[in-house]
Amino acid sequence: MQQLEGKVAVVTGASSGIGRALALELTAAGTQVVAAARNRDELLALAAEVKSRMGRDLHVITADVTRPEDNERLVAETVQRHGRLDIFIANAGMTMRARLVDADLESLRRVFEVNFWGALYGIRAALPHVVAQGGSIVGVSSIAGYRGLPGRAAYSGSKFALNGLLEVVRTEYLARGLHVLTACPGFTQSNIRKRALKADGSAGGESFRNEGEMMTAEQCAVHIVRAIVQRRRTLILTRQGRLAVWLNKLWPSLADRLVWQTMRREDDPVV
Numbered sequence: 667m668q669q670l671e672g673k674v675a676v677v678t679g680a681s682s683g684i685g686r687a688l689a690l691e692l693t694a695a696g697t698q699v700v701a702a703a704r705n706r707d708e709l710l711a712l713a714a715e716v717k718s719r720m721g722r723d724l725h726v727i728t729a730d731v732t733r734p735e736d737n738e739r740l741v742a743e744t745v746q747r748h749g750r751l752d753i754f755i756a757n758a759g760m761t762m763r764a765r766l767v768d769a770d771l772e773s774l775r776r777v778f779e780v781n782f783w784g785a786l787y788g789i790r791a792a793l794p795h796v797v798a799q800g801g802s803i804v805g806v807s808s809i810a811g812y813r814g815l816p817g818r819a820a821y822s823g824s825k826f827a828l829n830g831l832l833e834v835v836r837t838e839y840l841a842r843g844l845h846v847l848t849a850c851p852g853f854t855q856s857n858i859r860k861r862a863l864k865a866d867g868s869a870g871g872e873s874f875r876n877e878g879e880m881m882t883a884e885q886c887a888v889h890i891v892r893a894i895v896q897r898r899r900t901l902i903l904t905r906q907g908r909l910a911v912w913l914n915k916l917w918p919s920l921a922d923r924l925v926w927q928t929m930r931r932e933d934d935p936v937v
């Protein structure tokens with residue numbers, strides 16, 4: 667178990683959805699949060715909410731995770747201002763929705779660039795500082811990192827790769843007291859589906875699933891923060907998510923059919 671009071675945490679992708687909820691949840695637990703994303707206005711709105719609700723200061727840094735230099739600046743500014751870095755949460759991410767043959771190559775690359783390389787650059791920059799504190803590296807992955815989802819080629823591929831990266835980091839520092847959490851939300855209410863890239867690379871603008879029946883970003887954040895406190899290795903969220911991971915191991919051909927059926931039920935399905 668680790669206490670969060672007085673710790674310093676960086677959250678990428680904190681301008682929306684799960685990252686925003688994580689920033690609020692960690693701040694409420696007494697952690698100094700450094701919130702990063704590209705949309706400065708959304709970050710400043712979050713900082714204003716933290717101030718009015720909790721009377722605390724949120725440190726905001728504008729950064730694009732696909733730029734190695736932005737990740738290095740994010741970590742350097744955090745350590746310079748707060749003197750330490752205990753928890754680094756690689757949460758920034760995006761998705762796409764198109765069959766592989768239809769998807770624009772540039773979009774496929776973009777999704778991988780954000781979800782995998784963006785996480786790798788940030789984790790690599792943060793590691794020496796987090797290791798020095800015996801702290802936590804958290805990758806916000808997905809059920810799609812355990813079970814390929816049709817219509818999400820680059821998304822699933824990038825999350826499988828992220829899971830591998832987190833396993834490598836955990837094992838490289840096994841004897842050094844570093845905690846590495848692979849956090850895999852199931853379907854969670856956020857802006858990710860509205861911003862999902864379509865086959866031609868444009869954003870759809872609307873969710874293609876019923877957001878109302880999903881876990882909320884706040885509930886998801888509570889689970890992730892608890893897993894950080896408990897220094898858990900893996901967190902797989904939602905009953906549907908756990909079933910998908912479990913069934914895929916035990917009876918993969920049945921999992922193929924059920925996953926296909928589930929994705930067929932989306933609005934305007936692509937499979």
Ligand SMILES: NC(=O)c1ccc[n+]([C@@H]2O[C@H](COP(=O)([O-])OP(=O)(O)OC[C@H]3O[C@@H](n4cnc5c(N)ncnc54)[C@H](OP(=O)(O)O)[C@@H]3O)[C@@H](O)[C@H]2O)c1
Pocket residue numbers: 678679680681682683684685702703704705706708729730731732757758759760780784806807808809850851852853854855856857858859861883
């Ligand atoms: N929602 C779900 O159903 C679900 C399920 C499983 C896993 N996840 C994972 O949860 C994480 C958060 O997603 P979400 O659902 O909360 O989506 P979201 O509401 O769309 O938020 C995505 C966040 O990522 C940031 N981001 C995107 N591209 C970026 C870039 N190049 N540089 C820096 N930040 C960038 C966005 O900020 P800016 O645009 O301001 O940069 C935003 O803050 C992702 O890794 C996603 O794969 C989500």
